[in-house]
Amino acid sequence: MTTIDRIMIERIDISAFGGVKNLTLIPSGGINIITAPNESGKSTVAAFIKFIFYGFGGQRRQALAENERSLYMPWDGSRAGGGITLSTPEGKFRIERYQSAAKETLDIYDAYTRKSVFTGLVPGEVFFGVGEETFSKVLFFRQLYQSKNGDDALAEQVQNIIFSADEKTNTERAVKRLKELRASLKNNQKRGMIPTLENELASYDEKLASSVSIKNELDTVLVSLGEKKQKIAFNRTKLDALEKEKENLRKYEAKQKLASLLSLARADKDAQARYEECVKQFSGENIPDTELVRSLINDNSELALAEKRVLELTDASSAEKSRLASIEGSDPFGGADTAKIKSSLKRRTALGYLFLALCVACIGGAAALYFTSGAGIPVFACAGGAALFAALFAIFVLGKPRDVKKYGFTAKAGLVKALDEQPL
Structure with missing residues (x-):
């Protein structure tokens, strides 16, 4: 939405967060330094700012020191939350976030019109343009933070900018480190993480093209298979009809044979009747010999x-x-x-x-x-x-x-x- 150096937090309202309750802070322009005795809540305020913009970390860890939910949920069992008002070149906005044991609510609205904006988006990504991990490495350092990716030097330099007031020296170190990191991403010899990722992307593109070609061939095979299935179904229907016709022919032939046998039986009966009639016409020994x-x-x-x-x-x-x-x-x-x-x-x-x-x-x-x-x-x-x-x-x-x-x-x-x- 806008750059970080053009955003100003005007008001911080903590309803309940860790051991802090009903606290309001109104920062001034530039860099603000909070001074207070140990265990008075300085790191809790910093964690609250991160909570408003990103919520509790998505990872649930076993160690209490690394589990933000366990660290900062109110000790009396009430819900954690509050709000931050900030101004940007696009206007003034209010962010309110509350977290209970089972539910989280987030509301971003215009401070003048009270109309909800950026519904469903992460406030830190909207206003800072970076995700939670980058924010934690560059802009937020809690007392128990330990780098897991070898960025301790960068974290220390940025932390010095915030807490030492020696902006020139520490900024130069940070810029130098950032240049080194940028060189590690991509240098003149086309080495680094970016060329590696580009090569991987090209490889994935080739695999994707191959997959698309295979999919097209598969679609063609499926179409051909569908046509063959239709032909099989048609031939099966035709075969069934032929089988029925064959059965009808078999029955017809059987009927014809039966009719022929009945005709022969009738002819035999008629011949027998004629023979008996001829026998009646003769008497005694005048009957012709059969032989x-x-x-x-x-x-x-x-x-x-x-x-x-x-x-x-x-x-x-x-x-x-x-x-x-x-x-x-x-x-x-x-x-x-x-x-x-x-x-x-x-x-x-x-x-x-x-x-x-x-x-x-x-x-x-x-x-x-x-x-x-x-x-x-x-x-x-x-x-x-x-x-x-x-x-x-x-x-x-x-x-x-x-x-x-x-x-x-x-x-x-x-x-x-x-x-x-x-x-x-």
Whole structure:
């Protein structure tokens, strides 16, 4: 706020402090010297001034001589405190401080307006611009003070200024000491406490920059981590949906299998019913033998396989026939006698129908012998074999003739159509 040499303490009011009570002092201008016998309270007044500006020391010490609270709390148990009025270039102010066993109160206000100022601040730091430690080393010396930082010489010199009245000599010593201390802080070789602290500050700045860089990287990683967590949550939701869909498909497949089994069961039941109905249509020994029926079924299956094989062979030769047809051009028969081809087809067709009739006759005869005369299984089997042979031969004969492939056709119908389109 202002410099120390422009501050004047105008009034000191001690309500109770140590062994002093209800004492008022009004200093004069310049340096004031308090003279009184030993143990009359001179050091108590000095401690009171420090108390008003800084309060009791923050450190609690075991030794009574170093514990300000124990030394200066009133002996009768009342609260310690009082006030100081001081003038500055900025105005006149009043500082009042009181300390009880459990509570401290501090009030700084304008001496004219009584309006509180500097609320929450330390008076010594406001008016002197220094903290308690500096004040104790430079401006305040109590009888039991002992330096803890090797500043005994400076403390002695400043103390001489206050108590000896030899200002010139002691001031020169103090200035010299202050210059020495300033040199110890920073000299021309850039050595001392300040360069050391500056180097430490630069090191801390580098560490701070590194920490900021690491923090930025960490923020980036955290953002990436958040995005990955969102993706994981999304994929987990999608996975749950797929699991539910999989479960639904499994249930659907199980339902389909059950429906298929039920259908097979119904088909089996229907077949059993038809079988029983057929059994009812026969009586006595006229019921067909089960083995014979199974044999006929097997023969029919083989016949179906043979037909399928014939169709496969027919389809396989279609490409070759198409190629031959394209080579032969508009005359697929290459000048052959179409009349002979037609005659051959007619004979082949007639022969096929003949074998089909023979097949039907064999089956009918075998059935008639079996049901009318009670012929045995061998006779029925022979008739069935003959019928099967006749059927196979009829299929072969009625199938694709050799002329179909020979003249490049894929089917018998194409050959017949081409023959019909030939001029007479």
